[in-house]
Structures are given as structure tokens and as C-alpha cells.
Amino acid sequence: MLLKRWTLFDKAELIVLCNAVDRTYLSDRLPYPYTDADADWWLGMVELNEGKMGVFRAIVVDGKIIGSISVERSLEDPNEGEVGYMLLKEHWSKGIATEMVSQICGIAFRELSLDRIVAKVYESNVASIKVLEKNGFVCVQTLNNVTTKEGYTTILQVYSTQSPVGAQDIKQVDSSHAFTHTIIAGPCSVESEAQILATAQALAKIPEVKMLRGGIWKPRTRPAAFEGRGEEGLVWLREAKQTTGLPIITEVATPEHVELALKYDIDALWVGARTVVNPFSVQQLADAMRGVDIPVFIKNPVSPDLQLWIGAFERFQKVGVTRLVAIHRGFSYYKESPYRNFPMWEIPIELTQKLNVPIVTDVSHICGNRELLQATAQKALDLATDGLMIECHINPAEALTDAKQQITPDELKSLLAGLTFRSKSSSHVERDLANLRSEIDDIDNELLQLLARRMEVSAQIGEYKKRNNVTVVQMDRWKKILAEHVATGADLGLSPQLIDEVFEAIHQASIERQSSILED
Structure with a gap:
């Protein structure tokens, strides 16, 4: 229902x-x-x-x-x-x-x-009175001699309930920042009844965990890989909800998935990164959810395309789905990186500036390993994320999918204890500075990756020069290159002194690398 x-x-x-x-x-x-x-x-x-x-x-x-x-x-x-x-x-x-x-x-x-x-x-409507009392309503007024539409007199009672302190739970999120520091945890895949129940029961003991995640249908890169339990897994996931009281969330990729998820009382749905890249698939899901009043979480597309991500939100909004949340899970990156999916923090930051939606950071898919989880989660919190999604498995070593990035509930508890949760009410100046500094960190990391790649190519040139008896320094070529760099830098607003010093240092390092090769 x-x-x-x-x-x-x-x-x-x-x-x-x-x-x-x-x-x-x-x-x-x-x-x-x-x-x-x-x-x-x-x-x-x-x-x-x-x-x-x-x-x-x-x-x-x-x-x-x-x-x-x-x-x-x-x-x-x-x-x-x-x-x-x-x-x-x-x-x-x-x-x-x-x-x-x-x-x-x-x-x-x-x-x-x-x-x-x-x-x-009406006083005689005992069933409705019980419904109200079960929901915390109390009788605050009794009106005697009230005339009904049939013309006879009866007693009318007025029941009332106050706004709860916890009215900003994840289950009530809409397109505004309605929740703070929400933790969504659970296994990458629902593999068996015993596995999801054991994991859920352990997570329910961690106060910070507000929602249980579990994959039912797994869009794998290779067709021979485990692709989920399907409807049977929904039965187990619902049982975990009934046992622990934790709301449940799962991924949907087709209208049939949506229908089944709603049939089994899933509290929230997420649209995966592989689905978001295809506007046709997103539209089919949006049409299937037309008028459905549960939160829908939308992951960023695999590619770093902000407009594609925004377009997914717009498709759901146009069919009346307004309780939308973004999930930042990082982006495919063709260069070497310590991350499974490069965070590119500037993209989710810009999304929240353009759309008034909460954002949850899926640190498990960004990292792809356990070692980076703590630092990445802290960085997400420092950048004012509204929540974290972390994959947890009762026994990660036996996980059928993404075993390397899942942690145990006990490890999650320790991870959360080591995080600093900053107030969302802190100065916007501090938040803006943190965002800009994060962007600089990402740029610096890219510079380092490019420098490392440049030195690799320089070493290959050194090997070629050694085989062909060519001198290390080609001064005429270097002067020409430096002059071109200075001119290009000026067009970009960079001083000639900066360009000269930076490229002289890079050139000197290349000479030293090639010289060591010639000496071997």
C-alpha cells in the first residue's frame, strides 16, 4: 500500500x-x-x-x-x-x-x-478514534449536541497531534534540504535471506543509520556476473524492514522493477548511474512513477555530464515526482586515479547550486576500496553533503558483488565514530571556501597525474636517444617550445615569469631523467 x-x-x-x-x-x-x-x-x-x-x-x-x-x-x-x-x-x-x-x-x-x-x-466512530490514538492524537475538545447531516444530534470529538521533532526524516524528504547527515547503509546486493537479515539487524543497532539499502537487480558490466535475486530478494528486503523498522531503498532500472518494488513496500527508490546516461530509460522510469509519493534518489551519470544529471531531475519533476535526492557516486575517469570513480567534487557542488535538492555521497562507489572510505567520507561532510551511502555486508569476504569496497557493520560504526559532523548552519563563507579549496585539490591532483605521465614520456624519449646516439638537450627546440608556452600563458592571463619558472623546472627534471638513462 x-x-x-x-x-x-x-x-x-x-x-x-x-x-x-x-x-x-x-x-x-x-x-x-x-x-x-x-x-x-x-x-x-x-x-x-x-x-x-x-x-x-x-x-x-x-x-x-x-x-x-x-x-x-x-x-x-x-x-x-x-x-x-x-x-x-x-x-x-x-x-x-x-x-x-x-x-x-x-x-x-x-x-x-x-x-x-x-x-x-463522531464519538460513535470507534474505529477512527483508534486510528487517531495509534498515531499519537489525543482528544482536546468534546462538542455536545452536534447536528449530523441526517438531522440527529450526536457528540463530536476533536483530536490533535503536534509536529514531531523528527519530522525531517529521510522518509519525508523533498526538493529542499530536509535532512542532515543521514546515513544509508546495507549490502551492495541482497544475496540471501540470512545475509540481509543479519546485516540489517546489526545496522539497526547503529543510531546514525536511518535507511537500509540493498540491490535487487544488478546491472553488471559482464553478463556472466551475479545479476541479483529479483523478486525473491524483495521479499527478504521487506522482511528486514519489518524486523528492524529501518526504511528500505533499492535500485530500479525498468518500469517492471518499479511496479515490483512498490508491491513490496519499498520506501524509496534510486536510479543508477548506468540508467541516468540514457534519457529514454529515465523517461520510462519517470512515467512509471507518475504520481508516486515516495523519495526518488538519482545517481550522477557515469560520465561527468552535469546537464545530463539535471535533465534526469527535470524528467521526474515534470510527472509530479518532487521528493528528489541526488546521489554523488563519482565519475569514470580514463586516467590513473586512486579512486574507482573520480569524485570531481565541483560537479555535485554545481548541481546543488542549480537545483535545490539534498545530496547524498556514495563513498563506497567513489572509493572502490575500504582504505579511502574514511578520508572520502570526511571530505564529503566538509563539503556539506546531506548524507552518506556506505555499502555494508555482514561478511564482505563472501560478498557476490563489490566485495573490496564493502565493510562490516562494526567497521561502519568505527568509521562513523571517527568522522567530524559539521553544522549545516556554519557560515556560507566557510562553505564556499571549502568548496573552492576542494576544487583546487582536484586540479592539483590532475596536475600531478599529468606531470607523472610527462615524465614517463620523457623517459621513453631518453631510451630512444640512447639507442640512436642523440644528445639529451636540443636547445633550439627547447627555446621554441618555451616561447610558445609563454605566449599561450599570456593569452590565459598567466605571467611570463610563472610560465618560465614552471617549465624550466619541468625541463630540468626531464633532462635529469634522460641523463640517468644515457648513463646506465
Whole structure:
């Protein structure tokens, strides 16, 4: 079961629902019979007021709309909202209303910035009173001699609940910085029931871990590699959620994946780097998630293409998916690097400047090994990441995928203890400086890689000169090259002195390298 935003495509199901629902405890605001005109008016009202004067959701079970629930802002007190719902009678007493009230209140507190939510219920509606009480509502007022729509008098009770301190949980994230320092952990792949349960139970003991990740379908580079457990793995992942209480997230790559993930109550979905590179695939996923009200995390594409990454967000936004989060997992880099995927920190920084979305750093895929995890996680935090995604396995040595980059839950606990979590409220000047310094660090690293490559080529030239009896220094060529570099540097705003000193030092190092080769 899930909540989804109402859209114009739901008109037919809305009419069926409103004409079939039991009206015993409903107000006379709901017309009967419910017509096309009624549906057009209501859906138009929802589109106009969604996220401003209220939040309105369809209740969906097995792909069918079986109810409606909303929280509408009070006209008298903008800090107060009122919750109301209706559910087809055959779905009563199944725990659906309790769960849906919990979800809609969380959404309303976040999106409408309410202080409290109230519910008005007849004293005789015992089932709804229990639903409210299970969600922390308490009776704050009793109104006697209230006249019902049928004309008789009864007692109306007003229940209320306050905005929770934890209303900014990852489960309630939207396109703003709604959570801070969230840790998402779990195995690269869900391999067996025992493996995911043992891992989840260990992670649940770490307070910083807010969500359990687990791969169900694995798009591997080579076809013979392990490609995931599929639907069977979803059963185990849901069991881990039920056992530990941790929300669960998995990767989807096709509309069929989306359908199955929602069927098994996955709390959030992520779109992988290999999928994001293909706009056609992204659009298919966006269409499959149209109106779905759960967080969708979007990884950066494999290639360092910011516009491609932004385009993926835009495709989801256009179909009404607004609870979007970015995942920075690094980029394929054709040069030698200590990372599996080069971080290129400037790209996620620019993304957050262009789009108001939270960002989670997938340090496991950036590093590709355990040794760099601590330093990379700290750097991500220093650059104001909103959270970390870290692959954890109860026994990494036996992992079927990415064994080298996974750590145990105990190792995760130690890693987190060694991190410094900085306040997001620190000066924007400090954050901007940190971002710029990080960019310089990346450039310096590239310079070092290029210098190393230059020295390798210089050594190859030395070997050639040795075989062909050529002198080390070709002064005429060097003077010509230096003059060209000085001219190019001037066009780039660099002083002749800087160019002369830098390239003289490089040239001298090359001479020494070639001389040592000739002397051998």
C-alpha cells in the first residue's frame, strides 16, 4: 500500500470511489451521486492548492485506488491542518488507515510547515478514534449536541497531534534540504535471506543509520556476473524492514522493477548511474512513477555530464515526482586515479547550486576500496553533503558483488565514530571556501597525474636517444617550445615569469631523467 498524488488520469477511479464509499461518517461535502463535473472541480482544486493549502493523496493497494486522504490548512489558523480520509469498506480493519494517517501527517508537517494537525470524529466512530490514538492524537475538545447531516444530534470529538521533532526524516524528504547527515547503509546486493537479515539487524543497532539499502537487480558490466535475486530478494528486503523498522531503498532500472518494488513496500527508490546516461530509460522510469509519493534518489551519470544529471531531475519533476535526492557516486575517469570513480567534487557542488535538492555521497562507489572510505567520507561532510551511502555486508569476504569496497557493520560504526559532523548552519563563507579549496585539490591532483605521465614520456624519449646516439638537450627546440608556452600563458592571463619558472623546472627534471638513462 502507498500514497500517490492525485492526477487528472485518476478521474475515472475517483468517481468510482466516491460513489462506492460508505458515507456513514462522512460529511456532506462529498456529493452523491458523484459526477464528472464533481471530479473535474475537485481535481482542479487539488492541483491549485497542493503543497500550499493542503496535501491530497490517493490510497493505493495492489495498483488500485481504494481510498483518499488529505490534510487541509485551516483558514482561521494557518499553523493548523485538519486530516480526513475515506476508505472502501472492504479495506477497513486491515491497518491501512493507521499507516496512511501516519504517512499523510508526516507529509503535511513537512510540506505545509504546520504546528499541529486536528481531526474531528463522531464519538460513535470507534474505529477512527483508534486510528487517531495509534498515531499519537489525543482528544482536546468534546462538542455536545452536534447536528449530523441526517438531522440527529450526536457528540463530536476533536483530536490533535503536534509536529514531531523528527519530522525531517529521510522518509519525508523533498526538493529542499530536509535532512542532515543521514546515513544509508546495507549490502551492495541482497544475496540471501540470512545475509540481509543479519546485516540489517546489526545496522539497526547503529543510531546514525536511518535507511537500509540493498540491490535487487544488478546491472553488471559482464553478463556472466551475479545479476541479483529479483523478486525473491524483495521479499527478504521487506522482511528486514519489518524486523528492524529501518526504511528500505533499492535500485530500479525498468518500469517492471518499479511496479515490483512498490508491491513490496519499498520506501524509496534510486536510479543508477548506468540508467541516468540514457534519457529514454529515465523517461520510462519517470512515467512509471507518475504520481508516486515516495523519495526518488538519482545517481550522477557515469560520465561527468552535469546537464545530463539535471535533465534526469527535470524528467521526474515534470510527472509530479518532487521528493528528489541526488546521489554523488563519482565519475569514470580514463586516467590513473586512486579512486574507482573520480569524485570531481565541483560537479555535485554545481548541481546543488542549480537545483535545490539534498545530496547524498556514495563513498563506497567513489572509493572502490575500504582504505579511502574514511578520508572520502570526511571530505564529503566538509563539503556539506546531506548524507552518506556506505555499502555494508555482514561478511564482505563472501560478498557476490563489490566485495573490496564493502565493510562490516562494526567497521561502519568505527568509521562513523571517527568522522567530524559539521553544522549545516556554519557560515556560507566557510562553505564556499571549502568548496573552492576542494576544487583546487582536484586540479592539483590532475596536475600531478599529468606531470607523472610527462615524465614517463620523457623517459621513453631518453631510451630512444640512447639507442640512436642523440644528445639529451636540443636547445633550439627547447627555446621554441618555451616561447610558445609563454605566449599561450599570456593569452590565459598567466605571467611570463610563472610560465618560465614552471617549465624550466619541468625541463630540468626531464633532462635529469634522460641523463640517468644515457648513463646506465
